Amino acid sequence: MVWKQFHCIVCDQPEERCTCHKYCALCHSDFGLRLTEDGQYYCVDCREACDYKTQDQG
Ligand SMILES: [Zn+2]
Ligand SMILES: [Zn+2]
Numbered sequence: 001m002v003w004k005q006f007h008c009i010v011c012d013q014p015e016e017r018c019t020c021h022k023y024c025a026l027c028h029s030d031f032g033l034r035l036t037e038d039g040q041y042y043c044v045d046c047r048e049a050c051d052y053k054t055q056d057q058g
Helices: 044-050
Strands: none
Touching: none
């Protein structure tokens, strides 16, 4: 499997270099945020609810 790096939709940087003010795109929580395939950040609850994957989850 090819490891695919996601980029922030706002600054176009990979997650570890993104310095944007981050909050969950759905509920605006800031708990357990991770970047997902669509370039937005989601909290752990919304990612589990919507089955969004982070870049290291394939
Ligand atoms: Zn960013
Ligand atoms: Zn959320």
